[in-house]
Amino acid sequence: xxxxxxxxxxxxxxxxxxxxxxxxxxxxxxxxxxxxxxxxxxxxxxxxxxxxxxxxxxxxxxxxxxxxxxxxxxxxxxxxxxxxxxxxxxxxxxxxxxxxxxxxxxxxxxxxxxxxxxxxxxxxxxxxxxxxxxxxxxxxxxxxxxxxxxxxxxxxxxxxxxxxxxxxxxxxxxxxxxxxxxxxxxxxxxxxxxxxxxxxxxxxxxxxxxxxxxxxxxxxxxxxxxxxxxxxxxxx
Amino acid sequence: xxxxxxxxxxxxxxxxxxxxxxxxxxxxxxxxxxxxxxxxxxxxxxxxxxxxxxxxxxxxxxxxxxxxxxxxxxxxxxxxxxxxxxxxxxxxxxxxxxxxxxxxxxxxxxxxxxxxxxxxxxxxxxxxxxxxxxxxxxxxxxxxxxxxxxxxxxxxxxxxxxxxxxxxxxxxxxxxxxxxxxxxxxxxxxxxxxxxxxxxxxxxxxxxxxxxxxxxxxxxxxxxxxxxxxxxxxxx
Amino acid sequence: xxxxxxxxxxxxxxxxxxxxxxxxxxxxxxxxxxxxxxxxxxxxxxxxxxxxxxxxxxxxxxxxxxxxxxxxxxxxxxxxxxxxxxxxxxxxxxxxxxxxxxxxxxxxxxxxxxxxxxxxxxxxxxxxxxxxxxxxxxxxxxxxxxxxxxxxxxxxxxxxxxxxxxxxxxxxxxxxxxxxxxxxxxxxxxxxxxxxxxxxxxxxxxxxxxxxxxxxxxxxxxxxxxxxxxxxxxxxxxxxxxxxx
Amino acid sequence: xxxxxxxxxxxxxxxxxxxxxxxxxxxxxxxxxxxxxxxxxxxxxxxxxxxxxxxxxxxxxxxxxxxxxxxxxxxxxxxxxxxxxxxxxxxxxxxxxxxxxxxxxxxxxxxxxxxxxxxxxxxxxxxxxxxxxxxxxxxxxxxxxxxxxxxxxxxxxxxxxxxxxxxxxxxxxxxxxxxxxxxxxxxxxxxxxxxxxxxxxxxxxxxxxxxxxxxxxxxxxxxxxxxxxxxxxxxxxxxxxxxxx
Numbered sequence: 001x002x003x004x005x006x007x008x009x010x011x012x013x014x015x016x017x018x019x020x021x022x023x024x025x026x027x028x029x030x031x032x033x034x035x036x037x038x039x040x041x042x043x044x045x046x047x048x049x050x051x052x053x054x055x056x057x058x059x060x061x062x063x064x065x066x067x068x069x070x071x072x073x074x075x076x077x078x079x080x081x082x083x084x085x086x087x088x089x090x091x092x093x094x095x096x097x098x099x100x101x102x103x104x105x106x107x108x109x110x111x112x113x114x115x116x117x118x119x120x121x122x123x124x125x126x127x128x129x130x131x132x133x134x135x136x137x138x139x140x141x142x143x144x145x146x147x148x149x150x151x152x153x154x155x156x157x158x159x160x161x162x163x164x165x166x167x168x169x170x171x172x173x174x175x176x177x178x179x180x181x182x183x184x185x186x187x188x189x190x191x192x193x194x195x196x197x198x199x200x201x202x203x204x205x206x207x208x209x210x211x212x213x214x215x216x217x218x219x220x221x222x223x224x225x226x227x228x229x230x231x232x233x234x235x236x
Numbered sequence: 237x238x239x240x241x242x243x244x245x246x247x248x249x250x251x252x253x254x255x256x257x258x259x260x261x262x263x264x265x266x267x268x269x270x271x272x273x274x275x276x277x278x279x280x281x282x283x284x285x286x287x288x289x290x291x292x293x294x295x296x297x298x299x300x301x302x303x304x305x306x307x308x309x310x311x312x313x314x315x316x317x318x319x320x321x322x323x324x325x326x327x328x329x330x331x332x333x334x335x336x337x338x339x340x341x342x343x344x345x346x347x348x349x350x351x352x353x354x355x356x357x358x359x360x361x362x363x364x365x366x367x368x369x370x371x372x373x374x375x376x377x378x379x380x381x382x383x384x385x386x387x388x389x390x391x392x393x394x395x396x397x398x399x400x401x402x403x404x405x406x407x408x409x410x411x412x413x414x415x416x417x418x419x420x421x422x423x424x425x426x427x428x429x430x431x432x433x434x435x436x437x438x439x440x441x442x443x444x445x446x447x448x449x450x451x452x453x454x455x456x457x458x459x460x461x462x463x464x465x466x467x468x469x470x471x472x
Numbered sequence: 473x474x475x476x477x478x479x480x481x482x483x484x485x486x487x488x489x490x491x492x493x494x495x496x497x498x499x500x501x502x503x504x505x506x507x508x509x510x511x512x513x514x515x516x517x518x519x520x521x522x523x524x525x526x527x528x529x530x531x532x533x534x535x536x537x538x539x540x541x542x543x544x545x546x547x548x549x550x551x552x553x554x555x556x557x558x559x560x561x562x563x564x565x566x567x568x569x570x571x572x573x574x575x576x577x578x579x580x581x582x583x584x585x586x587x588x589x590x591x592x593x594x595x596x597x598x599x600x601x602x603x604x605x606x607x608x609x610x611x612x613x614x615x616x617x618x619x620x621x622x623x624x625x626x627x628x629x630x631x632x633x634x635x636x637x638x639x640x641x642x643x644x645x646x647x648x649x650x651x652x653x654x655x656x657x658x659x660x661x662x663x664x665x666x667x668x669x670x671x672x673x674x675x676x677x678x679x680x681x682x683x684x685x686x687x688x689x690x691x692x693x694x695x696x697x698x699x700x701x702x703x704x705x706x707x708x709x710x711x712x713x714x715x716x717x
Numbered sequence: 718x719x720x721x722x723x724x725x726x727x728x729x730x731x732x733x734x735x736x737x738x739x740x741x742x743x744x745x746x747x748x749x750x751x752x753x754x755x756x757x758x759x760x761x762x763x764x765x766x767x768x769x770x771x772x773x774x775x776x777x778x779x780x781x782x783x784x785x786x787x788x789x790x791x792x793x794x795x796x797x798x799x800x801x802x803x804x805x806x807x808x809x810x811x812x813x814x815x816x817x818x819x820x821x822x823x824x825x826x827x828x829x830x831x832x833x834x835x836x837x838x839x840x841x842x843x844x845x846x847x848x849x850x851x852x853x854x855x856x857x858x859x860x861x862x863x864x865x866x867x868x869x870x871x872x873x874x875x876x877x878x879x880x881x882x883x884x885x886x887x888x889x890x891x892x893x894x895x896x897x898x899x900x901x902x903x904x905x906x907x908x909x910x911x912x913x914x915x916x917x918x919x920x921x922x923x924x925x926x927x928x929x930x931x932x933x934x935x936x937x938x939x940x941x942x943x944x945x946x947x948x949x950x951x952x953x954x955x956x957x958x959x960x961x962x
Contacts, residue, residue, distance in 0.1 A: 569776050570887045591931070601855070605858075607828065608846075609861065610846070610859065610860055611859050611860075611877035611878065611880070611882055612858065612877060612882075613850075613855050613857070613858035613859070613862070614855065615854070615855055615856075615857050616856070623725045632855065632856035632857060632886075635856070637856055637857075641877075662943065663943075664943075665817070665943075692727075696911075698907065698908075698910075698944070699943070699944045
C-alpha cells in the first residue's frame with residue numbers, strides 16, 4: 001500500500017490535470033509515463049509497485065524481459081489480473097485487487113515481505129506522492145491535520161528500497177506544484193527519492209535540484225518553472 | 237548443543253561416579269534418572285534435550301505419550317536413531333548423531349529454531365551442568381580459564397525455555413559438589429534452573445534451597461549434606 | 473505451549489493419571505475455538521484486506537460478546553464482517569493497525585468519530601516486526617522506518633551506520649486468531665497464497681493461538697515435514713470451517 | 718539483488734542494449750560460483766555439523782586462495798574439509814562462531830594456538846538473530862541471551878519487563894555460501910531436512926549469495942510457489958554439485 005487508493009476518491013483527488021493549461025504543452029498521458037518508468041527498470045530487478053498509478057507499469061514492460069514484481073503482502077512474481085471468474089480472495093495485490101502469480105513466483109509471510117523491503121532486497125520502489133522535495137524528501141502518506149492517518153507500507157518502502165522513484169502528475173488538481181523545495185506535508189521519509197516521472201518531465205534528484213532528463217512535447221524551461229516550486233536544471 | 241559432548245572426553249570427564257563411596261547408598265543409574273525426568277514431562281510438551289545424558293530421556297517415555305522433541309538445529313518431532321544404513325547427514329540431532337523425524341514433525345530454519353527457544357515456546361529444557369546453585373544459577377558452558385570457550389545454544393535455552401531442569405551426577409569425578417550455594421564456574425544464566433535430577437536425589441529449587449523430593453536408596457540427610465555444598469530441605 | 477507445571481516428583485507421577493496421552497488440538501466449532509477469551513484481551517487478528525481473515529472466528533468472538541478488546545490487525549475492517557463486526561458491536565476499545573482507512577471502513581470511522589475507539593497507527597513493516605519480536609523473545613529493536621517522521625515522534629532515536637533509527641518494542645497478544653489452509657491434529661499449518669500474511673507471525677506471539685482452516689484437519693504425518701509453514705508448537709486450537717466465507 | 722543503476726533516461730534506454738532479458742543464476746562450476754570473492758571478505762557459511770555445509774563451494778574458495786577472510790559459521794570446521802580447509806590453508810584471519818571446539822577441530826585449534834586466528838564466540842541464537850537482523854534491515858536489537866554473563870560483558874545492558882538484556886548489532890556478510898536441495902533458475906530454493914539450518918538467513922544477509930544444490934537446477938514453475946523456502950531475490954549464483962560430499 002505504498003500510496004493509498006483512497007487518495008483517488010473524487011472528493012480528495014489531486015490527480016487530475018492542471019498542466020494542460022500551459023500553452024503549447026502536450027503532457028504525456030499517465031500511460032506514457034508508465035512506459036517511461038518501465039523502460040528504466042533493469043532486467044531481473046525486484047520491483048515493488050505502489051497502488052494507483054504505478055500499477056500501470058507492468059503493462060509496459062517489453063515482452064520477454066523478466067522482472068520480479070514484489071507485493072508486500074507476501075508474493076514475489078506477481079502476474080496480471082486473472083480472467084473473469086479466476087479471482088481468488090487469497091491472491092490479491094497491495095491494493096486488494098485480484099492478481100495471479102507467474103512461474104518462478106513464490107509466497108511468503110508478511111514479516112518476510114517487510115524484512116525483504118527494509119533489508120534492501122527490493123531494487124526499485126515505484127510510488128505515488130503528494131510532494132517530493134529537491135533533496136528527495138517524500139510525502140505520500142498523510143495530509144496536514146488529517147483525522148485518520150493511515151500509513152501502510154509507505155514508510156518501509158521509502159527507507160528500504162534501494163531506489164525509490166515517484167510516478168505522479170506534475171501538479172495538484174488546482175495547479176499547485178508537487179515538486180517543491182521543501183515538503184509541507186508530513187514526511188514519509190527524508191532524502192530517499194532518486195527520480196520523478198511526471199506528465200511533464202522526467203527528472204533526477206541531484207545536489208538539491210531536479211535535473212530534467214526528458215520533457216513532454218512543448219514543455220519549455222519557463223513552463224516547467226511555472227509549475228515547479230524548486231530549483232531545476234536541464235540535462236536533456 | 238546444550239551441553240557439549242566434548243565435556244565427556246576421558247581427559248576432562250567429570251561425569252563418573254564418586255557417590256558410591258557413601259556407605260549404604262545405592263545411587264540410581266543414569267538410566268533410572270532419565271526415567272525420573274521422562275515421567276515428569278507433561279503430555280504434549282515441547283522438550284529440548286541437551287546432548288550427553290539428557291539424550292537418554294526419550295527411551296523412557298511411556299508408550300503412546302506424545303511429547304514433541306525440539307532440536308535447535310531446526311526440527312520438531314525428533315525421533316529415534318535410524319536403523320543401520322538409514323542415516324542421513326542432513327538428519328542429525330544437536331550432538332550431530334543420526335536421528336529420524338516422527339509423523340507430525342517438521343523442519344524449519346535455525347533462526348526459527350532459536351526464535352522458538354528464546355520466545356518461550358519450548359516447555360522444558362533438559363540440560364547437563366557443571367554446577368547448579370541454590371538460587372537456580374546454571375553453569376554449563378565453560379570452565380574457568382578456558383582457552384577455547386564454546387557456548388552453542390546453552391545460553392538461549394537457559395533463558396528461553398519455560399522450565400529448565402538439569403540432569404547430572406551429584407558430584408564431580410573427584411567428589412566435589414555440583415549443587416552449590418554459588419557457582420564458581422562462568423554462568424550460563426542466572427536463576428533459571430527449577431529442578432535437578434541426580435543419581436542421589438531429585439530436588440526442586442525453591443527459596444534459595446534444594447528441596448529434596450526423592451532420594452536414592454540409602455541416601456540419608458547426612459550423606460546428602462556431605463556431597464552438597466548448599467542449603468538442603470527435605471520434602472519427600 | 474503447555475504450562476510447564478511438572479510439579480509432581482517422579483514418584484508421585486507414577487500414580488499420576490495423565491489427562492491425555494494424545495495431542496489433539498481440533499475443536500468442533502468456532503464458538504469452542506474462542507471460548508475463554510475474556511474482556512480486555514489483546515487480540516492479534518490475521519489478514520490483509522480479505523485475504524487470510526479468520527471471519528468465522530471473528531463472528532464467534534463477536535457472538536461471545538466480550539468487550540474492552542484491543543485489536544491488532546493490518547486493517548480496521550470493512551463492511552459489517554470480520555474486524556468490523558467487533559467494532560460495530562462496540563466490543564473494541566483500541567485498535568493498533570497500519571491502515572485503518574479503507575473504502576468501506578464505516579464502523580471503524582463511526583466509532584472513532586464517536587470517540588469510543590483509540591487508534592495507534594504503526595508502519596506495516598514495524599507492526600509485523602513488533603509482533604515477530606514478541607514471538608521470538610526479542611523485547612525491542614531499532615528500525616530505520618519512521619525515524620524523523622511524525623510516527624517516530626516520542627520514540628528513542630539512535631543513529632546506526634549514519635542512519636537514523638527508532639526503538640520499537642515487542643507487541644504480544646493474549647490471543648491470536650488466524651486462518652490457514654490445512655492443519656494436522658498437532659496444529660502444524662500450511663496456508664493458501666497471500667492468505668498466509670500475518671498468520672505465522674501472530675501464531676508465535678500470543679498466549680492462545682486459534683486457527684480456522686479451510687480443509688478438514690488431517691492426521692499427523694499427512695503434511696510433509698518440509699512444507700509445514702507454522703510448526704504446531706505455536707498453535708493451541710484448530711477448527712475446520714470450510715472455504716466459504 | 719541487482720544494483721539499482723537505472724541511470725539512463727527513458728529516452729536513452731530505448732537504444733539500451735540490455736545484456737539479458739532472462740534471469741538465469743546458474744553457473745557451471747564451483748570455481749565460477751566463488752569467482753570474484755576478494756581478500757578480506759566476510760564470508761557467511763551455512764551448516765551445522767556436516768548438515769547443510771557447502772563443501773564444494775568451500776573447496777573452491779580454498780582453491781581460489783584469497784586470504785584474510787572473516788568466517789561466520791556455527792562451527793569452526795572439523796577434519797580437513799569445509800571450513801577446516803580454509804583454516805588449514807591459512808586463509809582465515811577471524812572466526813565468528815558459536816561452537817568452535819568440536820571433536821576433530823584440529824586445524825582451528827592449531828591456528829588458534831599459533832595466534833594467527835582471532836575468535837569471537839557468540840551464543841547460537843544471537844548469532845543467527847544478528848545475521849537475520851542484517852538481512853531484515855534491523856541494525857540492532859535487545860536480547861536476554863547472555864545478559865549478565867561473560868559473553869554479555871562490554872555490551873549495552875538494559876532491563877525490559879524486569880529482565881536484563883544486551884544490545885546486539887546486525888552481522889552481514891560480503892558473501893554467503895550455502896547448500897540447498899533444489900533451485901530453479903531464478904534462485905528459488907528448497908532444502909533437505911536440517912540441512913536448511915542457516916541457509917535462508919544467511920542468504921538474506923550478504924551482498925553476494927552463492928548456493929550449491931544437490932539436484933539439477935530446474936526451470937521456473939517447477940517448484941510450487943507455496944513450498945519455496947528461500948525466495949530467489951536473495952540468491953545470486955547457483956551451482957549443481959550433486960549429493961556426494
